[in-house]
Amino acid sequence: MSEQNQAVIRADSMQAAYFRAFLADERADLQRYLGEHVTRLQGCMTVGSTRLVSHHRRCIRTTENQIRHVDSMLARLDRRFPRARH
Known part of the structure; x- marks a missing residue:
């Protein structure tokens, strides 16, 4: 393989x-936002407030x-560039 490649x-x-x-x-x-x-x-379901459910x-x-x-984008990156994983 050449040096340029x-x-x-x-x-x-x-x-x-x-x-x-x-990513x-x-x-x-996104996980933090989901958890919130x-x-x-x-809380809405416990209090019985259905307005925001x-x-x-x-x-x-x-x-x-x-x-x-x-996750799909991460999986594609991992398949294409397996050494890029940390």
Whole structure:
């Protein structure tokens, strides 16, 4: 393999590591947001306040979908650049 090809592979791997770290941070933020809405939903259900239940459920479903999407991107990065994992 030529020196230029090796440099390209190293650059791609470094970029993949950067994006993996970014996506991992994004996933952690989404997990925190999800936890907040789960707690709020439980509070609404405990107190009997049904007014905000549908709002929190919708936020939970949306956030769960976003987490699945981020997980999918992380899995694709891991398959393509296995050394980029930390």
